Structures are given as structure tokens and as C-alpha cells.
Amino acid sequence: MLDRTIAAIATAPGEAGIGIVRISGDKAEEILKKVFRPKKAIGINEIASRKVVYGHAVDRKGEVLDEVLAIIMRKPYSYTTEDVVEIHCHGGIVSVRRIMEEVLRNGADIAEPGEFTKRAFLNGRIDLAQAEAVIDVITSKTETGLNAALNQLEGELSKEIKVIMDMLLSILAHIEASIDFPEHDVEEITINNIKNILIEAKSSAAALAESFDEGKIVRDGLSTAIxxxxxxxxxxxxxxxxxxxxxxxxxxxxxxxxxxxxxxxxxxxxxxxxxxxxxxxxxxxxxxxxxxxxxxxxxxxxxxxxxxxxxxxxxxxxxxxxxxxxxxxxxxxxxxxxxxxxxxxxxxxxxxxxxxxxxxxxxxxxxxxxxxxxxxxxxxxxKLSISKNKMVTSIRHKNLLDRALENMEKALSSIEDKIPVDLISVDIREAWSNLGTITGDTVQEDIIKEIFSKFCIGK
Ligand SMILES: Nc1nc2c(ncn2[C@@H]2O[C@H](COP(=O)(O)OP(=O)(O)OP(=O)(O)O)[C@@H](O)[C@H]2O)c(=O)[nH]1
Ligand SMILES: [Mg+2]
Structure with missing residues (x-):
């Protein structure tokens, strides 16, 4: 799928100063060669990465489509980490559409909604929670909402989730170590250690889950019926x-x-x-x-x-x-x-x-x-306490946190009941995996598909 070169009109339709056609993939530069004629007689391969070049968009016969600026962002220093090309033309419906058609004719496929961001995720530049924040930045309706989305885009939420995941991993390591030496009983000290880490992990996860009450309103608004x-x-x-x-x-x-x-x-x-x-x-x-x-x-x-x-x-x-x-x-x-x-x-x-x-x-x-x-x-x-960096604003994240909390709760009560530690590790692993679904470490294909289908085209 990633070997397709994709293209989309990245700006909103309608009359505007500029319109942007965006291309990502291996063929991006080759396509630019076909549809763009720089004003200065230089080859496309001579254009420096991320430098703006003035010229004309042209069709197959060399007819001018519009006066444009073109930028090549060569991999890996681009939004998707692939070769990305942007053609900035005049706004309005016709110019962008004509250039887009020419780009498609030269081998690009129409991008699905959110496909650029999805590539940034699949190529490992950002994690899933950060990718989801992109759509929240675009749709935010208040400054508070925008700030929360930007924090998430910066990776603040992911960082916090990863800290909890690491705690769970260290518990699993403790357990593994004790299983490797079955001749010894698991020492009291190990159990206590596990319990303490688990309590700390649970309290961090609970604080995040609680922030959703506020986070939901920040993102979606307080729904008020008259x-x-x-x-x-x-x-x-x-x-x-x-x-x-x-x-x-x-x-x-x-x-x-x-x-x-x-x-x-x-x-x-x-x-x-x-x-x-x-x-x-x-x-x-x-x-x-x-x-x-x-x-x-x-x-x-x-x-x-x-x-x-x-x-x-x-x-x-x-x-x-x-x-x-x-x-x-x-x-x-x-x-x-x-x-x-x-x-x-x-x-x-x-x-x-x-x-x-x-x-x-x-x-x-x-x-x-x-x-x-x-x-x-x-x-x-x-008073708004939105200055908090780490806030959960997405119901998907909240549900996964709740599930992880249940897993941790169960593990804790198993410890109280003196159930063997290797059985407890099942719940810990489950909690880890639920948290990983937030950041995308452990996420399945269908969930990824659903998340990005909510994006707009060209993002
Ligand atoms: N005197 C007075 N009239 C008001 C006031 N507020 C609204 N009205 C009038 O009350 C009438 C009904 O107002 P609406 O806002 O249409 O009432 P509504 O509750 O939306 O009515 P429905 O849509 O039929 O359920 C209009 O003629 C308004 O101008 C007020 O504070 N004082
Ligand atoms: Mg009314």
C-alpha cells in the first residue's frame, strides 16, 4: 500500500488566495517533472530540498495551467517521511482541479482521507495518539481545544502512557525472572515490589482516565439543550x-x-x-x-x-x-x-x-x-484547569484506559489472593496491550483504518 504515490488537494474548496496540491511517495519528484516548468532553466533534480521554486504548472502538451510555486521535501524530512511535493497555485476550484488531474494522469493515486497522516504514523514519525491529534487540531473550535490538541500532537499524552507501559513491563520482567528460577519460591520482596509498581501505574492511569471529564468538554463542547x-x-x-x-x-x-x-x-x-x-x-x-x-x-x-x-x-x-x-x-x-x-x-x-x-x-x-x-x-x-499538559480528550483513549485499569485491578486482587505470579502476568500483559493500542504500539489494522477514515482528504 505504501508503494503507491498519493496525491490530494490539501486546501479547502472555494475561492481563496492559494490552493495546494500535495503528493507523497517515490514517484512524487518524477510527477513534478511532468507537470511543472521552473521559470529558471533548471532541472527538477537540481531543486534543493524544501526550497520554494517559481514557475508554471503545465499539461502534457506544455500548455500553461497556472502560475505556481513548487516545493520538494525529500525523504525522510517531510510530513510523511516520504518524498513529498507541494504545488501552490491560485485558489478557486478550477486551477487546483486541473493541476490535480494532471498529477493523477502522471501516475499518482487519489489519497484516501487522512492518508498522509496515516503514512506519517505507519512510517514511524508520529505515534497513533499524535496522529489522532492532527484531526483535533484541524477541527478545534476554541483556543483551549486547540492547545489540548497541540499538546497531544507534541506527544505529551503518549509520553505519559509510555511511562505507565514501562512500569508494567518492569513488572513482567520481575515475574519472568522469578519463573526462570522455579526452585526458589518467589520472594516476599518481589511480590511487594510488583504490588508497589502496580499501584503507582494504576494511579497514573486513573488520573488520566479522570481527566476525560474535562477533556471531553474541551474537545467536543458542553452539550447544552434548551x-x-x-x-x-x-x-x-x-x-x-x-x-x-x-x-x-x-x-x-x-x-x-x-x-x-x-x-x-x-x-x-x-x-x-x-x-x-x-x-x-x-x-x-x-x-x-x-x-x-x-x-x-x-x-x-x-x-x-x-x-x-x-x-x-x-x-x-x-x-x-x-x-x-x-x-x-x-x-x-x-x-x-x-x-x-x-x-x-x-x-x-x-x-x-x-x-x-x-x-x-x-x-x-x-x-x-x-x-x-x-x-x-x-x-x-x-476555572479552567486546562493548563494540564496531559489530558485525555478522546473516548477511544478513555475506553482503553478503563480497560487497562480493570486489568490492573484484577492483577492487584490476585496478588491479595496469593494467586501464583505467573498467572498475574496475563492481566499485566493485557493492561500493557490496551495502553499500547492508544499509542499504536499494539494496534490492529481495522482500528487504524477506522481512525483515519475520519480525517479530511489531503491531510
Ligand atoms: N415579552 C417578551 N417576549 C419574549 C421574550 N423572549 C421571547 N419573547 C417572545 O416570545 C415569542 C416566542 O419566542 P420563541 O423564541 O420563538 O419561543 P420558542 O420557545 O422558541 O417557541 P417554539 O419554537 O414554538 O417552541 C416571540 O414572539 C418572542 O419575541 C421576553 O423576554 N419577553
Ligand atoms: Mg423555537
């Missing part, structure tokens, strides 16, 4: 928080039919805000599906903003909604305070806590600061 009966002002709140008229707002109850999702940055905290269809019994089929989706959104959210009409008493519809969210993290917004105050605030405060009741008039933009403050303080107790 729910309430029709017409209380949910979409108006979404628009106010986003500072744009994203959702349709009317005085007609049942305006929002489908889920609307937008990202929002509140003081560095990424919020995935979800406006929902007002919940009520309805005959309207479209609205009914909307209500079902709202219920799904409630189940999938980290935080629920319950909105009620402050100027009216709680209706049966409100109480039905409250029943749906009793065990969730809730902030109750009492909206439309400009129209009067009739809602039973004490009751809501008893249910959700005083701090989680926010009086608002979305119409007059009153109460929005308090709401934002409250959201921030619910996440990370008000």
Missing part, C-alpha cells in the same frame, strides 16, 4: 447567546420543529447549544417528531436549560417537562420577567437549587450575564 414548552422564548435565547438571528422566532407556539445546533464560546468553554422544539402534546406529525427529537436531545446533553414563562404559573406542560429532567444537571431560566412575575420560583429553586435559577428577559437582554456566568461555573467549577 428545552421548555412552546413559545417560552427558547429560540430567542439561542439567538441572544449566539448574537445572531440563527433560529426563527415568532409569537406562534410550535415555531421550532427541528433541532438546531450551534457552537458557542463562553469564556473559553466550548458550548454545543441545542435549540429544541417546544414540548407539548400535538396532533401535528412534524411537530410530534420534533418533540421526540427534543427528548433524545435531553438524553444526550450534559446540561439542560429549562425555560419557563415567568409571567405565568407553571402549566401541566411545564410539569411534564420537569418530570423528564429531574435527574439532569439543570439551569432554570424564568423568561419574560418584563411581562410580570407569577411563576412559583421557590418550587423551582427547591428542585434545582437557588444558584440554578436565572430570571431573564431575553427581549430586553436582561439576565444574560448571569446565565453565562452560571454555565461557566458549572463547568470546571468556574
Amino acid at each position: 428545552i421548555g414548552r412552546p413559545n417560552v422564548g427558547k429560540s430567542s435565547l439561542l439567538n441572544l447567546l449566539l448574537k445572531e438571528n440563527r433560529a426563527i422566532v415568532t409569537e406562534v407556539p410550535g415555531t421550532t420543529r427541528d433541532i438546531i445546533e450551534e457552537y458557542l464560546n463562553i469564556g473559553g468553554v466550548l458550548i454545543r447549544l441545542i435549540d429544541t422544539a417546544g414540548i407539548r402534546e400535538t396532533e401535528d406529525i412534524v411537530e410530534r417528531i420534533g418533540v421526540e427529537r427534543t427528548k433524545e436531545a435531553i438524553n444526550n446533553s450534559d446540561l439542560v436549560i429549562l425555560m419557563v414563562d415567568a409571567s405565568s404559573e407553571l402549566l401541566e406542560e411545564d410539569n411534564d417537562i420537569i418530570d423528564l429532567i429531574r435527574d439532569r444537571k439543570v439551569i432554570a431560566v424564568l423568561n419574560k420577567t418584563d411581562l410580570g412575575f407569577a411563576v412559583n420560583e421557590t418550587y423551582l429553586a427547591e428542585l434545582f437549587g437557588d444558584d440554578n435559577i436565572i430570571e431573564m428577559s431575553v427581549k430586553n437582554r436582561i439576565g444574560i450575564d448571569r446565565l453565562e456566568e452560571r454555565i461557566k461555573s458549572l463547568v470546571f467549577h468556574g
Whole structure:
């Protein structure tokens, strides 16, 4: 597979200053020779590595396709560690596409999503966790998210995982050594040694696993659903928080039919805000599906903003909604305070806590600061501790850490039960292998395939 030479348009489609066609593999330089004519009369092989050269992209007949810059990055000093060529042409759709076609015609294959990064991994330049960080860097939506991804790309997480893996290896070495001398009983001191290392390894792995609570929010955002009966002002709140008229707002109850999702940055905290269809019994089929989706959104959210009409008493519809969210993290917004105050605030405060009741008039933009403050303080107790270098942001990593923790737990209790050490080594090895799947040391082909399929083309 690695002997194919691959190519892709590495820049996003659309009008832009420049577009880049990227090629990687043994034939890269040969292909450049066919599609690029340097302005100065020099041969392609005379071009120094990583030096930018001005010239023209041309087709088979020598017709000029565009005015371009070309760079050769000869192996191993390139993104993939293979020969990599980049052709920088004018942005827009046509120029890049014409050059790409010419590159393919001369022997390159279209790269799969993430194939450049996959090669960097398979060729050993970066490990799997670092490769995964590349996609997180590209898709990050806040500075905090970007910093976490960059730390992972730098190998901070991998370093920590490797330290734990080494501890497990040293335990295996202890065990091997004792098995090699079966005439001796395994000494008490060896067992104690093993136990101490295991406890330390477990606590490091547990700390990483715990960092996922925060890491998940840093990467994917705090999923926050605004729910309430029709017409209380949910979409108006979404628009106010986003500072744009994203959702349709009317005085007609049942305006929002489908889920609307937008990202929002509140003081560095990424919020995935979800406006929902007002919940009520309805005959309207479209609205009914909307209500079902709202219920799904409630189940999938980290935080629920319950909105009620402050100027009216709680209706049966409100109480039905409250029943749906009793065990969730809730902030109750009492909206439309400009129209009067009739809602039973004490009751809501008893249910959700005083701090989680926010009086608002979305119409007059009153109460929005308090709401934002409250959201921030619910996440990370008000302050971001993201300065930590080693944070787990990926569910794949978290699951593998949990499995490794189980293995270590089992090994520890086996030690307590005085089970022979060579049997314990099975669990230790398993823990080691689970951690190795994070960094890619012990990973299987299908997992690699799945990970890179989530990448964009050209990366
Ligand atoms: N007086 C007053 N009216 C408001 C306030 N907030 C929203 N409204 C009005 O209430 C009506 C309904 O607002 P929406 O934001 O569409 O309500 P919704 O909860 O999204 O409604 P559905 O999508 O039907 O569930 C609109 O006419 C808004 O202008 C407020 O604070 N005070
Ligand atoms: Mg609405």
C-alpha cells in the first residue's frame, strides 16, 4: 500500500488566495517533472530540498495551467517521511482541479482521507495518539481545544502512557525472572515490589482516565439543550447567546420543529447549544417528531436549560417537562420577567437549587450575564484547569484506559489472593496491550483504518 504515490488537494474548496496540491511517495519528484516548468532553466533534480521554486504548472502538451510555486521535501524530512511535493497555485476550484488531474494522469493515486497522516504514523514519525491529534487540531473550535490538541500532537499524552507501559513491563520482567528460577519460591520482596509498581501505574492511569471529564468538554463542547414548552422564548435565547438571528422566532407556539445546533464560546468553554422544539402534546406529525427529537436531545446533553414563562404559573406542560429532567444537571431560566412575575420560583429553586435559577428577559437582554456566568461555573467549577499538559480528550483513549485499569485491578486482587505470579502476568500483559493500542504500539489494522477514515482528504 505504501508503494503507491498519493496525491490530494490539501486546501479547502472555494475561492481563496492559494490552493495546494500535495503528493507523497517515490514517484512524487518524477510527477513534478511532468507537470511543472521552473521559470529558471533548471532541472527538477537540481531543486534543493524544501526550497520554494517559481514557475508554471503545465499539461502534457506544455500548455500553461497556472502560475505556481513548487516545493520538494525529500525523504525522510517531510510530513510523511516520504518524498513529498507541494504545488501552490491560485485558489478557486478550477486551477487546483486541473493541476490535480494532471498529477493523477502522471501516475499518482487519489489519497484516501487522512492518508498522509496515516503514512506519517505507519512510517514511524508520529505515534497513533499524535496522529489522532492532527484531526483535533484541524477541527478545534476554541483556543483551549486547540492547545489540548497541540499538546497531544507534541506527544505529551503518549509520553505519559509510555511511562505507565514501562512500569508494567518492569513488572513482567520481575515475574519472568522469578519463573526462570522455579526452585526458589518467589520472594516476599518481589511480590511487594510488583504490588508497589502496580499501584503507582494504576494511579497514573486513573488520573488520566479522570481527566476525560474535562477533556471531553474541551474537545467536543458542553452539550447544552434548551428545552421548555412552546413559545417560552427558547429560540430567542439561542439567538441572544449566539448574537445572531440563527433560529426563527415568532409569537406562534410550535415555531421550532427541528433541532438546531450551534457552537458557542463562553469564556473559553466550548458550548454545543441545542435549540429544541417546544414540548407539548400535538396532533401535528412534524411537530410530534420534533418533540421526540427534543427528548433524545435531553438524553444526550450534559446540561439542560429549562425555560419557563415567568409571567405565568407553571402549566401541566411545564410539569411534564420537569418530570423528564429531574435527574439532569439543570439551569432554570424564568423568561419574560418584563411581562410580570407569577411563576412559583421557590418550587423551582427547591428542585434545582437557588444558584440554578436565572430570571431573564431575553427581549430586553436582561439576565444574560448571569446565565453565562452560571454555565461557566458549572463547568470546571468556574476555572479552567486546562493548563494540564496531559489530558485525555478522546473516548477511544478513555475506553482503553478503563480497560487497562480493570486489568490492573484484577492483577492487584490476585496478588491479595496469593494467586501464583505467573498467572498475574496475563492481566499485566493485557493492561500493557490496551495502553499500547492508544499509542499504536499494539494496534490492529481495522482500528487504524477506522481512525483515519475520519480525517479530511489531503491531510
Ligand atoms: N415579552 C417578551 N417576549 C419574549 C421574550 N423572549 C421571547 N419573547 C417572545 O416570545 C415569542 C416566542 O419566542 P420563541 O423564541 O420563538 O419561543 P420558542 O420557545 O422558541 O417557541 P417554539 O419554537 O414554538 O417552541 C416571540 O414572539 C418572542 O419575541 C421576553 O423576554 N419577553
Ligand atoms: Mg423555537
